[in-house]
Amino acid sequence: AAETIKIGFHAPLTGFAASDGKSASEGAKLAAEQINAKGGVNGKMIELVIYDDQAKPAQAIPIANKLIGQDKVAIGVSGSYSGATRSAAGVFQEAKIPYISAYAIHPDITRAGDYVFRTSFLGEVQGRGGAKLVGDTLGKKRVVMITLQNDFGKSLAAGFKSAADKFGITITNEYQYSMKDRQFGSIVAKVKSDNPEAIYASGYYFTAGPLVKQLRAAGVSVPIIGQEGYDSQKFIEIAGDAAEGVIITTSLDRDSDVPETKDFIAAFEKKAGFKADMVAASGHTAIMVAAEALKKANSTDPRAIRDAVAETDLKVSTGTIKFNKLGEVLKAVQNQIVKGGNWHRHSVIDDPELLAPPAE
């Protein structure tokens, strides 16, 4: 076979996060196919080396070492959650191989060093976006938070709280639930008695679907604001009619006119057989960015590739990717709303100051 360039990719293909792992890797594979169909990178085909990390930090370390030491990948991409991504980031940084995180939200990931980048929002940034959406766009001031107890939920909550004042929001109460919960009866009962103007609830589609369904069933009718964790057709399937009107902050705009986004949404559904979600788009984006950097660097030197990644300026399905000094991306937040059983554009938050990621 012709010589290939290897891109390392790890995602939770089994275990509790397997669904996100599947979306991310399908997105990544689609990107690789599209690139190879166009002749690859500088005449070489790219090859994805995909490993399952079960979203476990302890598993991600040997995987990162294997990708670097045995598979000799040119660049690594994480399609996994923050824990696994953080531990792998350390290994890549130490080996000085560039590494891109597709959708993990933990702030420390890029702080591992100058070889680590992220093509998605930080949790805190998105939380701030959420605050603007609630307080400014929707004009709701008395808010109850329902926070998912993991790094994703916690950093969203921190971001939301930090910007709440700025938009005149008072947080009347905050409840926490864990990743495994699907039954929210008691939280729902309490929220009902709190009688807020809006609910800011973090979660993934598999927790948010039941949560929203149960809130609505109990007669809570105020706006519910979510984030990219909701961003999946599955959320609408689970919550059914209750999903109508739910608004989220995310990075994939379903009604986009941008060709990259439109192409991706169509191509993904064709390839995978189900509708694209944010995670899939993120996996796709990260591979696109990696491939573009490999093309520009046109070298096997990790340093050159790193520099090429740092200089990225690429239009992809989730927007235009440009990195700051720390390796964080700066882009607009897409607000989507459920209407008629599908995600549609609600509004866009493009406030560079509010959305500025940390630079060190």
Next chain:
Amino acid sequence: MGIYEVSLATIVLINIILALGLNMITGFCGQISLGHAAFYGIGAYCTAILAKAGFPPAVTLLCGLILAGASGVVVGLASLRVREDFLAITTMGVGFLFLGIVRQQEALGGELGISSIPSAGMSKIGFMLFVLVLAALAAAFSLFIKRSWMGFAFDAVADDEDTARVLGLDVAAYKLSAFAMGTAMAGLAGGLYTYFARFIVPDDFGFITSITVLSMVAVGGIGSVFGVMAATVVLTLMPEFFRFISDYKLLVYGALLFTVMRFAPGGLAGFLQTALRIRKARGETG
């Protein structure tokens, strides 16, 4: 050895210390524990915090070991009150409680864990050798205990603690020492893991980890030091062997765990013993 192999070897050795700790409690003394990961976690968090405060590895590891051992004694007190399956579930509860509390402690990094932990000041290979020495010590210590009168007393407690008591054994003291020694080893393993990963989150020390360690002990053959070590090597590396079948990896792992218990319930040690006995019997008749 490439970096991949070194990292695997290190994690295997850490797990050996961890599993030998549980073997002390469950294998030797017969007190089933489903919460071993909590002590692993206590050692890890203690080490991480001290290391970030600037203490050298010798100090941090020792503190982790002592803190875990002391907590082990506290949980051991529960073993004086509840027995067998009640104890199994109580220790499981201790695991969940530890995790639940750590998750909500911002001082311990909460859900985000602790990162940027300083290195142990050794090269990767150097660190592996360091862990190797400690693992060898742990194994030697286990063998030493097993052969001593203490091991004999543990056997008696594991078999029938009421009778042991009637025969003049201070059962409580022995149970507590088993917990203290076993959890201290877990604490040491946790500290080593901290220096290895240099980033820890609560989930590293969850129920799954406890179960994994217990299966190392059970697959190895409860109480058998060499069996447990062999099983630890196999079970730690198994996910790596099966990487190529990504999608089926966990299925194969689960099925294998089941199969070993189903067809070789004495674990590897029991399996080897049976095999040897058959060979011996054959030798005698032949």
Next chain:
Amino acid sequence: MTAILKVSGVTVRFGGIHALDDVSFEVTPGEFVSMIGPNGAGKTTLIRAITGVVQPQSAEIRLSGREISNLPTHKRSRLGLVMTHQIVRPFHSMSVLENVIFAAGHGRIQSVFGAMVSFDLSRERDRAMKLLGLLGIAEMADKSVRGQPLGVIKRMEVARALALEPKLLLLDEPLAGLNHIEAARLADTVADINRRGTTIVMIEHNLGEVLRVSERLVVLDNGRKIADGNPNEVMRNPAVRAAYVGKDETDAAA
């Protein structure tokens, strides 16, 4: 002479059942006391209370003058107060010999740290073998306890108790499950042990052997002591005969 064991006011209740009701008795050093009484009279419960396996509602128990009712079982055992089980409780995972060796090593396992640093068990092995020989089960020494006939395990229990070098040995129906020849032998062995200085309290329904070897008889009925004294006198007590004795032994005792 001061009593080696002085029990007063032992009361044990299980829910509504009064198993023991204010029982008192004394044992002087070197004595061989047998305890009899109808089934369910509370004999087993009494020695379990003495060794601390059962928690009495009230009791005063003195061993050589020292109050021990607040000590845990293992401490009482170390003071020389040892019992065997009516329903056998061997360590199933060990051989017959190991069961006894373990008891013989009671000195080594007293402190956890002592136990950690001692390895040698040849002395204990010798003693254990001697005891098994004494009880006539030396040839079973290396067999696993599992599957041993009841008679062997019963004697193993006695050997194990002796290995603890008791001052006062409480035996719960040691002769049950032995045929009359074996029973006679074991009774002789026990009497012999007694002659060498160990005080013995033996619960037994085998009246023939009881009357043959013991010096004193205590009778419990319905949780109360109803007689205490010289065996032949006790057996003539009508209350005892009414509660306990069948037609055969009536003749035998008469």
Next chain:
Amino acid sequence: MLRLDSLSCGYGAMQAVHGLDLHVAKGSITTLLGANGAGKSSTIMCIAGHVAVHSGEIRYKDRKITDASPMQRIKDGISVVPEGRRLFPNLTVKENLIVGGYSRSRDESNRELERMLSIFPRLEERLGQRAGSLSGGEQQMLAIGRALMSKPELLLVDELSLGLMPKIIDICYRAIAELNKDGLTIILVEQSTHRALEVADQVCVLESGRTVWQGTSDEAQNNVKMIDSLLGLREETSDA
């Protein structure tokens, strides 16, 4: 009624009984004697279907039952008081008795229950107590009562008088004699030789899993010395 033809049985590779021949007539009482470990209990449990037959045959009412399950055997009328009693410790006294009569209809079982309680009034006082917490003797009474609940035709009793006080032993022997008069066939393992010889029609002495003496109880009464020396055998070898 029951025939054992060169029966060998044991546990795994270990053989406990070697080529035992025994004929038990209907309505008779047979006593098995022997030193510790002679194989008495093993024989009993083998007839009850709990010990694996290695070779030989068990015939009951002229049918081969060598391979029948314990469930089958109790339906055919074989009931057992096992060594160590083997009560259901967490069941109450009453429940233990109900299990004893499980192979009979509910009405029959209730009738038997009344009868048992009249034989052992002590059990009536303890009906609701956990069997495991009964005293040793009470447990023995329950074990006997439980076995009789199924109205057996052949009763296997391992150590009838174990742990019982003399008075109750009398009651038990009287009950046994009465049942025997009503046609119950009994195989008895007993340690107290002279009690056993009194009631038995036939005596069989075992040693290391083999029959070493067999005869009627009258013959046995006349050979007490010889039987005693057989019973002591194990002791002598071990003393040597």
Next chain:
Amino acid sequence: MLYLELLIQGIIYGSMYAIIAVGLTLVYGLLRILHVAHAGLFALGGYLGLLITNATGSLLLAMPLAAAGVGLVGMVVYRLCYHPILDRPPYVALIASIGLFIAMEEIYRLVFGPYGLTYNDVPLQSQIAFLGMNLRTAELAIVFGSVILLGTLSYLAQKTRIGVAWKATVDDPQMAASFGIDPLKVRYLNFFIGSGLAAIGGIFISLLSNLVEPTMGGVPSYKALAIIVLGGLGNVTGTLIASLVLGVVEAFGTIYIGHLMDRDAIAFAFLILVLMIRPQGMLSGR
């Protein structure tokens, strides 16, 4: 008002727990196996119930069909997995069971996909006003369904000869056989009923969340163990009470001390507390 509402939510949680845990109690009581794979059967119940409902449009048909199907699978699990290792120490079966559970989850993922399935049209969602609250029919169905099923079961266990036969088999299967009880039949029946209950639990839960996922057994896998221990291990009534109490504790706990520890930790803190006071569980079974 709020308290009443929380109490009712607690009872709903409790009923769900009860129906899963009672099934597990049956298995545990009989075999002393910590049958973790029960949670795998629970998930299978969810899948079958949902698939049949989607195919036929009738939940009423799906319930018994799924229960019977899963019941049969339960019997197969017993025969293939537990029957051969019954005489082994309990941890052997525990590890085998965990292996089996992992494998089951993976099979669901591979067969039904990782994203989970939803109802075409979720049944029993109509609202019922009750003391000023909006309850869904499904929530009431859960409470009443559990009461009826468990009441029947509890009657069977305590008042009938079958119940006595069951308890006798628990204590000593060999002797039970000697009195005409077929232990194998009792065990099959037990696994059938227990697994059937698990299946119904799986369907109930899916009605509230409209989601059946491969990992949905995760929570019951350990929480059900905690409940049966709380209830006194092997005690059906105790399990019922423990389920309800734990449901209520969680309902209030998540609201009022949720910032201190998560739901699991609350449950287990409660468990440890109870066990330290009553080492034999709330109602002791043995």
